[in-house]
Amino acid sequence: MSLKKVHDEQPKEFKFSNENLKKAEEILKKYPEKNKKSAVMPFLYLAQRQNNNWIPLAAMKYIANFLSMPYISVYEVATFYTMYNLAPVGKHFIQVCTTTPCLIRGADKIVKLCKEKISSKENELSKSGNCSWMEVECLGACVSAPMIQINDDYYEDLDEKSANDILDSLIKDKPLKPGSYRGRTNTSPEKKQNINGENHA
Amino acid sequence: MPKITINGKEIEFEKGMTVLQACELANVEIPRFCYHEKLSIAGNCRMCLVEMEKSAKPIASCAMPAAEGMNIKTNTPFVEKARKGVMEFLLANHPLDCPVCDQGGECDLQDQSMYYGVDKSRFVENKRQVKEKYMGPLIKTQMTRCIHCTRCVRFATEVAGVPEIGAIGRGENMEITTYLEKAMESELSANVIDLCPVGALTSKPYAFEARPWELKKTESVDVMDAVGSNIRIDTYNWEVKRILPRLNNDINEEWISDKTRYSCDGLLKQRLDVPYIKKNNKLQKSNWDEAVSILVEKIKTLNPDEIGGHIGDMVNLENALSFKKFFSVLKSNNLEFREKNFFIDPSEKSNYIFNSSIKGIEQSDLILLIGTNPRHEATMLNARIRKVFAQKKVPIYSIGNPGDLTYDYTIIGNKTDDIKKILSNESNFSKILSSSKKPVIIIGESALELKSGKYLIEGFKNFLKNNNFINKDWNAFNFLPQNASTVGLIDLNIISKEENKRNLFFEKLKNNQFKLLYLLGSDNLDIKKNNEFIVYQGSHGDRGAEIADLILPSAAFTEQNGLYENLEGRVQECKKASYPIGEALEDWKILNLILKGLGKNENLFNFEFLRKEVLNLIPNFTKLNELPNFKESRLINTSPHFESEDVNIKELDYFFTNAISRASKTMSECRQIKYSSKKTGTDNL
Numbered sequence: 001m002s003l004k005k006v007h008d009e010q011p012k013e014f015k016f017s018n019e020n021l022k023k024a025e026e027i028l029k030k031y032p033e034k035n036k037k038s039a040v041m042p043f044l045y046l047a048q049r050q051n052n053n054w055i056p057l058a059a060m061k062y063i064a065n066f067l068s069m070p071y072i073s074v075y076e077v078a079t080f081y082t083m084y085n086l087a088p089v090g091k092h093f094i095q096v097c098t099t100t101p102c103l104i105r106g107a108d109k110i111v112k113l114c115k116e117k118i119s120s121k122e123n124e125l126s127k128s129g130n131c132s133w134m135e136v137e138c139l140g141a142c143v144s145a146p147m148i149q150i151n152d153d154y155y156e157d158l159d160e161k162s163a164n165d166i167l168d169s170l171i172k173d174k175p176l177k178p179g180s181y182r183g184r185t186n187t188s189p190e191k192k193q194n195i196n197g198e199n200h201a
Numbered sequence: 202m203p204k205i206t207i208n209g210k211e212i213e214f215e216k217g218m219t220v221l222q223a224c225e226l227a228n229v230e231i232p233r234f235c236y237h238e239k240l241s242i243a244g245n246c247r248m249c250l251v252e253m254e255k256s257a258k259p260i261a262s263c264a265m266p267a268a269e270g271m272n273i274k275t276n277t278p279f280v281e282k283a284r285k286g287v288m289e290f291l292l293a294n295h296p297l298d299c300p301v302c303d304q305g306g307e308c309d310l311q312d313q314s315m316y317y318g319v320d321k322s323r324f325v326e327n328k329r330q331v332k333e334k335y336m337g338p339l340i341k342t343q344m345t346r347c348i349h350c351t352r353c354v355r356f357a358t359e360v361a362g363v364p365e366i367g368a369i370g371r372g373e374n375m376e377i378t379t380y381l382e383k384a385m386e387s388e389l390s391a392n393v394i395d396l397c398p399v400g401a402l403t404s405k406p407y408a409f410e411a412r413p414w415e416l417k418k419t420e421s422v423d424v425m426d427a428v429g430s431n432i433r434i435d436t437y438n439w440e441v442k443r444i445l446p447r448l449n450n451d452i453n454e455e456w457i458s459d460k461t462r463y464s465c466d467g468l469l470k471q472r473l474d475v476p477y478i479k480k481n482n483k484l485q486k487s488n489w490d491e492a493v494s495i496l497v498e499k500i501k502t503l504n505p506d507e508i509g510g511h512i513g514d515m516v517n518l519e520n521a522l523s524f525k526k527f528f529s530v531l532k533s534n535n536l537e538f539r540e541k542n543f544f545i546d547p548s549e550k551s552n553y554i555f556n557s558s559i560k561g562i563e564q565s566d567l568i569l570l571i572g573t574n575p576r577h578e579a580t581m582l583n584a585r586i587r588k589v590f591a592q593k594k595v596p597i598y599s600i601g602n603p604g605d606l607t608y609d610y611t612i613i614g615n616k617t618d619d620i621k622k623i624l625s626n627e628s629n630f631s632k633i634l635s636s637s638k639k640p641v642i643i644i645g646e647s648a649l650e651l652k653s654g655k656y657l658i659e660g661f662k663n664f665l666k667n668n669n670f671i672n673k674d675w676n677a678f679n680f681l682p683q684n685a686s687t688v689g690l691i692d693l694n695i696i697s698k699e700e701n702k703r704n705l706f707f708e709k710l711k712n713n714q715f716k717l718l719y720l721l722g723s724d725n726l727d728i729k730k731n732n733e734f735i736v737y738q739g740s741h742g743d744r745g746a747e748i749a750d751l752i753l754p755s756a757a758f759t760e761q762n763g764l765y766e767n768l769e770g771r772v773q774e775c776k777k778a779s780y781p782i783g784e785a786l787e788d789w790k791i792l793n794l795i796l797k798g799l800g801k802n803e804n805l806f807n808f809e810f811l812r813k814e815v816l817n818l819i820p821n822f823t824k825l826n827e828l829p830n831f832k833e834s835r836l837i838n839t840s841p842h843f844e845s846e847d848v849n850i851k852e853l854d855y856f857f858t859n860a861i862s863r864a865s866k867t868m869s870e871c872r873q874i875k876y877s878s879k880k881t882g883t884d885n886l
Contacts (some may be wrong), residue, residue, distance in 0.1 A: 004370065070364035072380040079369040
C-alpha cells in the first residue's frame with residue numbers, strides 16, 4: 001500500500017444522478033443536521049458507484065459543497081480509506097487477498113497469475129482494457145482461503161487452475177460464477193462426514 | 202479548588218485543566234510536540250507521557266483531564282523509558298539533516314532529543330521519503346522531516362479559518378499537504394512556520410540566511426497596521442533578517458500577519474541613502490549641506506500659508522511632534538496626516554479609538570461592522586473576531602459588503618439609510634442590538650469618508666449611550682483606523698482645521714495652493730502635482746519620492762526608537778534594532794539641521810524632551826503598553842448632516858499598503874499569487 005494518487009485526467013464535472021440524489025437525501029436523514037458531514041463516507045461510496053468504480057476530484061468537491069465542509073476534509077477521507085479508488089479501475093476490478101491465511105493457502109500464486117495475465121503492476125488496466133487488479137488486506141473470508149473479490153462478488157477456495165480460468169473468463173468478458181470453486185455451499189463442510197465418521201450437524 | 206499531586210507535591214488547579222496544564226502550574230516541564238496552548242488538543246505525538254497512580258500504562262498528559270486526587274509522577278524511570286520509546290519512534294523516520302536544516306538551533310525535536318534521544322537507531326529498514334509540497338511563496342516544506350503533530354492543520358482550520366491544510370493517506374503514508382498543493386489563502390499562513398516543532402515547514406524567504414544564535418534580537422512593535430502587534434526583530438549587523446511574533450495576549454496573542462512578518466525584506470530595498478535634488482528634471486545625488494540650504498532658501502521666500510505638511514502612515518510620535526513644532530516655527534498650520542478626508546472628532550479620545558479593546562472582543566455577544574474589512578485593515582483583530590465566532594458562535598453583522606472574512610456574517614444593508622433605520626429604532630436589528638449585553642460596533646475609515654461620516658459617529662455614540670452600552674465596564678463604540686500612526690497623530694492634534702465643512706488642507710492641496718509641500722514619510726497621499734516644490738523625507742524611494750523635488754533620507758521604523766499608539770490607544774515603544782543606512786538620519790535630526798539653517802537654534806529638538814512631551818500630550822495616558830483610562834464620555838447633540846449614500850468598503854491592496862511592503866519582493870510575490878489565483882479560479886478542479 002502506498003499513498004493513493006489522484007488520477008491525472010479528471011472529468012470537469014460531477015453530479016449525483018437523480019436516483020443517487022434520492023439515496024443521498026435518505027442517507028442525510030440518518031444524521032442530525034449539525035453532524036451532516038458524517039454522511040461523507042456513504043456519499044463517497046455513492047459517487048464511486050456512479051462513476052465506474054472510482055472517485056474523481058470533481059465528485060469530492062461536489063460532496064464537500066453538498067455537506068458544506070472543506071475540500072481538504074473530503075480529500076482526507078477519500079485518501080485514508082483503501083476501498084475508495086481515486087483513479088479509474090477495470091470493469092472487472094480484481095482484489096486479491098494476500099493476508100496471512102490466504103497467503104499460506106497460495107495467494108501469492110494468484111498474484112503471480114494476475115501479473116502475467118492482467119498487468120505487471122497493480123492498479124493498471126489490462127491490455128484488453130477491461131480488467132485491473134490490486135492486492136488487498138483481509139476481506140474476511142479466511143475460511144475459504146485463498147479468495148479474490150471481483151467487483152462485488154467473492155470467488156473462494158481457489159487454486160492455480162481455477163484462478164487461471166476465472167482470469168481468462170474475465171479477459172474474455174464472460175465472467176464465471178462467484179462462490180466456492182471446490183463445490184462447497186457457502187462455508188459449509190466439504191465432506192458429509194467428519195473425521196469420526198459421523199454426519200455433520 | 203480540586204487538588205492534584207504532582208511528584209509528591211500537592212497543588213490546586215482550576216476545573217477543566219488537563220494534567221499537562223496542572224503540571225505547568227507546579228513548574229514541572231512536560232515535553233510536547235502536538236500540544237499547543239492556543240490550539241485544540243490532538244494527543245497524537247505521545248511525547249507528554251506521564252505516570253499516573255493506578256494506571257498500568259503511562260498516560261498522555263495533554264489529553265487527560267486533571268481530576269481530584271490524581272497522583273502524577275513525571276520524573277520516574279518508567280516515564281523516562283516511555284518517552285525514550287516515543288522519541289525513538291519519532292526519530293525512526295526523521296532524517297538526520299540538522300546541519301542543513303533551517304530549524305537547527307530552535308528545533309523542539311532537536312532540543313528534546315538531547316534529553317530523550319537514544320544515540321543509535323534500531324531501525325534498520327529504509328527511512329521513508331516524502332516529496333516536498335508547494336505551500337506558497339512563504340512556506341518552504343521538507344515533508345520528510347514532518348512528525349505529524351498536525352499543529353499546522355489545526356491552526357489553519359481553527360485560527361486562520363481557511364481549512365486548506367490536511368493530512369492525507371494513512372499510517373506510514375500519511376502526508377501533510379494543502380488541498381492539491383495550492384498556496385494557503387490566508388494572511389496568517391506563515392504562523393505555521395513558528396508552530397512547526399521540526400523543520401518541515403520553514404520560512405522560504407529566510408531559507409539558509411542565518412542561524413538563530415547569530416542574530417541580535419530586539420523586542421519591538423509592528424507598524425504595518427494600527428494593531429501594533431508585538432514583534433521580535435532579528436538582525437544580522439545592519440540587515441533585518443526576519444521578524445517573529447512576541448506573545449501578547451492583549452493584542453496579537455502568538456500570531457502575526459504575513460505582512461508584518463515578511464515586509465522586512467523591503468527594508469533592504471529601494472532605500473534612500475543620501476539626499477537627492479532634482480536638477481534638470483532628474484534626481485541627482487547630493488549632500489546634506491546642499492539639500493538643507495536649498496530648502497532653507499525656499500522656505501525663506503515663501504509665505505507660511507503656502508507651506509503644507511503631511512505626515513505618513515509609519516511615522517512615530519516623537520518625529521511627528523518635532524514636525525509639528527517645526528511647522529509652528531515656520532508659522533504654518535497646514536498640517537495633516539489623513540490620506541483620505543475621513544471624519545474625525547478629536548474632542549474626546551473615545552471618539553477615535555477601539556474602546557472595547559482587542560481582548561474585549563472575546564467578551565462580546567454581538568459584533569457589527571460598519572464599512573470595514575477587518576481582514577485586510579487589521580488582520581490580527583480579525584483573527585480575534587474569528588476566535589469568538591468559532592468558540593462562542595457570536596453573531597456578526599455588517600453594513601457594506603467586505604467579502605470573505607474567514608467567518609460567516611449577515612449583511613444588514615449597503616446604504617446609509619440602513620444605518621439611519623437602526624439609529625431611529627425602525628429596523629429589526631435595533632431590537633437585536635439593544636437586547637444584546639456587550640455589543641461591539643466597529644466603524645471603519647471607509648464609512649467615515651462618507652458625507653454622513655459625522656452623522657454616523659455621533660448617531661452611534663448617542664444610540665449606544667442611550668442604551669447604556671457606553672459605561673464604566675464596557676464601551677461598544679469602536680473606530681478602526683488603518684495606519685500605525687493614526688491614533689497617535691490625532692492625539693497630537695495634527696489635523697488641519699475645518700471651515701464650513703471644508704477641510705482647509707485637502708482643499709488647498711486640491712487647488713494646488715501650496716508652494717511647498719513637505720511630506721514626512723507620506724506615500725499614500727493622492728497628489729496631483731502642479732507647480733509646488735515637494736520635499737519628501739522618508740526611508741524608501743516610493744510614491745512620495747517619485748514626485749519629489751528634494752529628497753531627505755531618514756530612518757525606517759526598525760532603525761530608531763519611537764512611540765506608536767495602536768488602535769486601542771495603547772502606547773508602545775518601537776525599539777532600534779538596526780541603524781539608518783548611508784547618510785540617512787532620524788527625522789527630528791533632519792529637522793534640527795533645517796532649523797539651524799533657518800537660524801532658529803533656540804528651537805532645536807532633543808529626543809528625551811520630545812518623548813516626555815509626547816507622553817504629556819497624550820490624553821488619558823496611563824502607562825506604556827497599557828490601555829488609556831476613561832471616566833465619562835459626553836453626549837453630543839449637533840444634529841449632523843445626513844445623506845443617503847452607498848457604503849462602499851474600499852478594497853485595500855493588502856500586500857502593498859505602505860512603502861516598506863511595496864519595496865518587498867516577498868510581498869509582491871504574495872500579491873501576484875493572490876491575483877493570479879483569483880483570475881484563473883480554483884473552482885474547475
